[in-house]
Amino acid sequence: MEDNYSRSTPETIFSRPEVVGSRSRSFLANVFSYMFVALGITAVVAYFFAANADTYLVPIASNKLFLYAIIFAPLGFVLLMSFAFNRLSAPVLLALLLLYSAINGISFSFIFLAYTSGSVFGCFLTAALMFGIMAVMGYTTKQDLTSMGRLMTMGLIGIVIAMIVNWFLKSSSFDYIISFIGVIVFTGLTAYDVQKLKRIGEGIDEQGNVMSGDVKKLAVMGALSLYLDFINLFLMLLRLFGRRN
Template identity: 35%
Template sequence: MEQYTQKNQNISGFSVDFGNKFLSKVYMWMILALFLTAIASYAILSTPSLQLFFLGNVWLVWLLMIVQLVFVVILSSKIESMSTSTAAVVFIIYSVLVGITITPVLFYYSQSTIFMAFGVSAGMFAAMSAVGYFIKKDLSAMGRFLFMALVGLLIAMIVNMFISIWWPGTAWGISFALSCLAVLIFAGLTAYDTQKIKKIGEAIAHEPSRGQNIAIICALTLYLDFINLFLNMLRIMGRNS
């Protein structure tokens, strides 16, 4: 019995250790993606000719947003069958495209507001990710609730687009409230996704060959949490600045 218990402890310890290394790898991919997104946005914002090109061709920005969606679908559905290099290239291109497509949004805010929103978002993300990592309680129920809340938020945002056409004054207040709600939702999702990714890392401890590709798709999840957290925080701070 003692030998059996010791064996289970060794297996458990190995899984936890692998899970921690896996999570570190996920964060590295996520940070790389955020860095590339920032570089792409900065390149456009600091280059007048690029500003004129992208801001003057709105159709191109919408086209790139559609391409982004295609890349997300490809990564989500084909990640297991992709080579690691292919998955990495798709993820890298996707992060650059995000940098391009969010630039028209950043153009309307001051540099100080952008940096402040990024700093607050980074702090909130780190705090909620730590909660997801250390908390013992299973956050699955919270994750399901937040997903339903996210669907409701998307529907409300679409409705608000039509309201802004007929009652622009009312739409401003609704938009602000939706941004506040979005910050809460994505902060919660950060904690939930971190816990889920930690469990995934522990679950694949004995299949290390799968780790790299799964780390990329998990990094995409946290990356999207952060980007949405940042954009909504930017809208809140932009209105208050």
């Protein structure tokens, strides 16, 4: 006798590939929505402060304490969101992401003043194109990118160390090499992060285990990861090809 009950249980229904794929696409749509909102806030704030430099940026630049707070506050936000993830609610995490993106916009306003508007726009379009291509690759590829992700993460650590060293050396050649490697690292991380987020949306982590956790919180943190990939790719391209005023 045919077992009609086992064929219609929720476990069977929700394990179908089309259902899993729909769940993953919905999760990624939320991730990219949060990311685009954060990028939009950064762009608007950066433009506003750069357009009103005498009113806002000059006082900030003249106050070293405030200037260092603007520079290092974004790092504090990332650390807070990462280490307090389990204790913070999804709305609080989202609020922190949006506040982080606004403070980043203030930092970026100084960059907009340092480079020509044409080079900023050109590097932004290039970064968007590269990011889009790698995001599609990460989503569609059947190859496991975990090993590449580990390699890119090690490369990221190396970049941070190299940038600290070059802070003292002030070598333009070394800076060029760092920026070139940075472009490679952040394009690779984009593909890896998108694939990882796709698997989270499917309920699977990197080791193939069932992922547990608040979906909304995971979406916010996923948006943070992709936001960081994009802005760092943009900054590396700007350091390579940007024309200064």
